[in-house]
Amino acid sequence: MELIAILVIIVSVLTLLSGLTVFLGAEKYERRRSLMFFLSTIAAAVWSFSIIVFLTLPDKSTSTAEGLIFSLYISPLVMVLMQVFYTGWHVRYGKIVGIIFTLLTVFMSVLLIINPGWLYGGITLSSSGNTIGLRLEWYYVCYSILIALMLATFIKFSLMNAKTAGNKTLRMGNLVYVGALVISGAMALICSLILPGFGYFRAIWIGPLMLSIAVIVHFYAILRYRLLFLSNVWLRIGSYIILISVAAMVYMIIFFMVFSLLFKVEKIDTEIVLMNFVMIVIMLLIMPVFNEATGLMRSLISAQNINMTYIVKKLNMMATQNVSLNDLALFLADNLHFKYIGLIVDKKVYGSNKIKFSKEEVAKITMLSAREKSVWQEMSGDAKKILEEKEIVAIAELRNAKGRPFGQILVGKPSGKLNSEKKDLEQLESLINLVASIIDSEKRLKA
Numbered sequence: 001m002e003l004i005a006i007l008v009i010i011v012s013v014l015t016l017l018s019g020l021t022v023f024l025g026a027e028k029y030e031r032r033r034s035l036m037f038f039l040s041t042i043a044a045a046v047w048s049f050s051i052i053v054f055l056t057l058p059d060k061s062t063s064t065a066e067g068l069i070f071s072l073y074i075s076p077l078v079m080v081l082m083q084v085f086y087t088g089w090h091v092r093y094g095k096i097v098g099i100i101f102t103l104l105t106v107f108m109s110v111l112l113i114i115n116p117g118w119l120y121g122g123i124t125l126s127s128s129g130n131t132i133g134l135r136l137e138w139y140y141v142c143y144s145i146l147i148a149l150m151l152a153t154f155i156k157f158s159l160m161n162a163k164t165a166g167n168k169t170l171r172m173g174n175l176v177y178v179g180a181l182v183i184s185g186a187m188a189l190i191c192s193l194i195l196p197g198f199g200y201f202r203a204i205w206i207g208p209l210m211l212s213i214a215v216i217v218h219f220y221a222i223l224r225y226r227l228l229f230l231s232n233v234w235l236r237i238g239s240y241i242i243l244i245s246v247a248a249m250v251y252m253i254i255f256f257m258v259f260s261l262l263f264k265v266e267k268i269d270t271e272i273v274l275m276n277f278v279m280i281v282i283m284l285l286i287m288p289v290f291n292e293a294t295g296l297m298r299s300l301i302s303a304q305n306i307n308m309t310y311i312v313k314k315l316n317m318m319a320t321q322n323v324s325l326n327d328l329a330l331f332l333a334d335n336l337h338f339k340y341i342g343l344i345v346d347k348k349v350y351g352s353n354k355i356k357f358s359k360e361e362v363a364k365i366t367m368l369s370a371r372e373k374s375v376w377q378e379m380s381g382d383a384k385k386i387l388e389e390k391e392i393v394a395i396a397e398l399r400n401a402k403g404r405p406f407g408q409i410l411v412g413k414p415s416g417k418l419n420s421e422k423k424d425l426e427q428l429e430s431l432i433n434l435v436a437s438i439i440d441s442e443k444r445l446k447a
């Protein structure tokens with residue numbers, strides 16, 4: 001049971017972190033919708049913790065168990081309800097359907113508070129397993145029907161979102177999410193509702209585990225298919241935290257299994273488990289420092305070796321997706337071995353790292369004119385002084401398909417070398433049109 005508890009708790013924390021990242025990182029126009037997703041992850045975490053606490057309660061804790069039963073059965077209702085709001089937010093009549101389900105959820109919750117006996121007849125707490133004596137009567141039937149209806153509505157709304165999505169990427173993202181929820185939802189219904197109704201409680205923990213995994217799949221879909229436009233900073237923070245947690249979870253499972261096999265023990269001391277968890281988290285936190293050092297060495301060693309085939313292939317892939325302009329700048333800087341790449345679009349600067357430009361500085365830079373028969377611009381006047389202070393060695397126009405300028409690309413010094421060479425800029429120049437097409441299509445998509 002200890003391994004199961006660790007697994008469910010870590011996954012529920014992951015779920016909560018993904019919801020928090022989505023809420024904090026969402027654009028303003030998506031903030032209310034993202035709040036529904038966050039509330040859903042809170043309910044999922046409450047459900048998970050309620051089940052684990054109930055399954056591990058000692059004898060003579062009946063009063064505590066009675067208090068847990070409310071959250072154990074109402075939190076999944078709230079979780080699915082919030083998913084209905086989340087997927088139906090932009091669907092016609094979606095909010096009205098959500099309000100109806102809200103009223104039904106409140107009604108079922110009030111009934112359970114008034115008389116818990118309508119749901120169960122008794123609680124058994126013993127070393128052989130804690131169980132609830134569910135009554136397969138009208139309340140249980142109504143509860144099951146409400147859960148099934150909300151899941152069906154969620155699936156319907158998700159399919160509608162996929163059908164009306166503006167591009168193939170968004171359609172695929174919605175289908176990935178609905179596929180994960182259908183599979184996990186079916187298993188949750190069987191393990192956490194149907195089987196307990198017939199007295200089998202040992203698999204009840206599978207329900208929140210599967211639905212939490214589905215929520216994490218949704219976070220992946222947001223990253224991969226851009227179901228929501230999130231702040232690049234929050235995407236990085238959330239993704240890194242979740243990556244650390246997943247690695248720690250996998251490590252804990254392997255450690256638990258190996259330790260049990262080697263020392264022939266069924267239960268490992270909590271102190272040992274915590275110590276190993278802390279150690280793996282420390283190691284993962286050190287990894288970025290190591291990666292930064294190796295990245296710098298690689299840049300110094302191979303500043304002349306640029307894999308143009310890979311860069312072009314990656315840029316063509318980006319052209320089919322919703323991309324962050326900061327990520328695009330970072331990709332170009334890393335793979336072309338420049339210390340900085342910046343993109344000026346709509347009088348805003350998106351850079352591979354943080355170099356601050358004031359509005360006045362950006363205005364002066366955008367006034368630069370291109371050289372004759374070239375995309376490169378002449379650095380002159382006040383703009384030249386501004387760019388030199390920020391160690392920008394070149395600046396070029398970004399042009400749309402009709403050849404009209406709509407932005408600029410700023411180029412810093414090459415990594416691993418003291419001075420830039422003509423060849424460095426020639427390699428970038430061969431990619432500027434492709435980069436411009438990616439940015440131009442991204443602007444149209446967001447518009």
